[in-house]
Amino acid sequence: MTEREGITIDAASLRDRVRELLERHDPATTDRLEFLRARFDAGLAWVHFPVGLGGLDAPRELQSVVDAELAAAGAPDNDPRRIGIGLGMAAPTILRFGTPEQRTRFLRPLWTGEEVWCQLFSEPGAGSDLAAVGTRATRNGGGGGDWVVDGQKVWTSTAHTARWAILLARTDPDVPKHQGLTYFVCDMTDPGVEVRPLRQITGEAEFNEVFLTGVRIPDAHRLGAVGEGWRVAQATLMNERVAIGGRPVPREGGMVGVVARTWRERPEQRTPELHDRLLRLWVEAEAFRLAGIRLRQQLAAGSPGPEGSAMKLAFARLSQELSGLEVELLGADGLHYDDWSLRRPEIVDFTGRDAGYRYLRAKGNSIEGGTSEILRTIIAERVLGLPAEPRVDKDVAWKDLPK
Incomplete structure (x- = not known):
């Protein structure tokens, strides 16, 4: 149980909110997307998220109460398997590190499934050692405006259906690898983004390689501070x-x-x-x-x-x-x-x-x-607290590491 603005948020009050949602938006007659948007606006998407961002500042465990009530009423869900990267990875990162404008812009269509997300992290030379990524992001003209991104990503699930991507890129090659990274939101429909399928052992291609050539990303689509990409990642x-x-x-x-x-x-x-x-x-x-x-x-x-x-x-x-x-x-x-x-x-x-x-x-x-x-x-x-493995590259500038 929690209190918000003098209102007690518990299982009983959540059931009341669900009933109110169902009365206003009957799942049998309401368009699926309209219903999902209404559910988000009612704070019943992620109850533990802030008010206005799909939640009610309620305990996370109360989400099961909402889900059970809506499932019993035959309400549509947001097809979570299709948008799993957005729900499980992008959303909590945006909530924690995003600006108020970024949260407002991205979270609602992410949760309703209107916009699919993918993850541009791994590269051909930086898989298990993610901090070694070489995709470069440089300031356009060296000022405080757009960033220009060049590089290649690989093993990117759902890139062929995604509108947005969370992107880790190197912004400073002159410092050790963990310190020179910055985290961005990339529009997968922008010029310079090329998605190619990768055939898997199953015969299908659920993931891809992605080539980024002169892709422009506004600084307003940066998550976290410049150089703090590893912390966000x-x-x-x-x-x-x-x-x-x-x-x-x-x-x-x-x-x-x-x-x-x-x-x-x-x-x-x-x-x-x-x-x-x-x-x-x-x-x-x-x-x-x-x-x-x-x-x-x-x-x-x-x-x-x-x-x-x-x-x-x-x-x-x-x-x-x-x-x-x-x-x-x-x-x-x-x-x-x-x-x-x-x-x-x-x-x-x-x-x-x-x-x-x-x-x-x-x-x-x-x-x-x-x-x-x-x-x-x-x-x-x-x-377990065991001694750390020796890391000889910890204090070496990324540009000086063997490639």
Whole structure:
């Protein structure tokens, strides 16, 4: 429970607000986009966000009350899987580091799904070592106006459908790599932005490489101070790992539910060894689910910390082991995979595709959102307090580093 301007915000008052929204905007007769905009304006999009920005300054955990009431009424959602990068990464970064004008401009169409976002972080020479990015942003004429950006990004999911991108670029090559970065919002429809598909092991192309040639970005689209891009990017990365590994799922939901169903439907494939593996993974998935609940409770007190890295690391391992077990349970049928067409999907659908797709796509889980190797280092240093790895490039100017 919380109080705002003398009004108590609790589960009961939120239900009243939902009922009022439904009375004014009947989901059965209201246009979907109109309903989503009205929900945002009523403060029922992110209840923990500030008033006027889709929220009510209420505790984060009360969001489930709103979602349950609206789902029961048959209200449309904002298709969160399609706009996951915007919801999970761009929005919390804009809220924390954006100006009032940036928050007002970007958050509402982001939440309603009118504008899709992507993430321009990784580069061919700066994947796991994100601070080594070489994409340059220079002041137009050296003054305080627009920035001109040149470089290449890679592994950019949904770039082919995105209107906006969160962009990390180097603005000062004369200082150590972590200090010379600045964070921007890039318009993907601007001249000089070229998106090319990257075919994956699944045969489709959900992500892309992006070439930036003389792209002009107004200084009003900078997030945070010049040279503080690494600090802003860290907030994005922590939220990204929670978004990937900390999503709420019901008991026996997600991949473990798919595999358990296959086990029940294929008694002829059961062996003691596969039974033991399924039991072990079921227990680990349940422990993972409960840890996710605890993590989301911690988020109510502030921004995510390195614990999100542990969740994302566990998610990747579980997803890969479970998808491998499913293929084995299917026997010869698990070897079938006939969808090799170059599709350009808007979402990654693990439960709506066949076992062959899940097995192949899960290989990317240990790379996207931070490689498992990097996450283990973060956990070792920031959670367990182990000695840091030697970093010989810490005090060397970026321009002097071997490329």
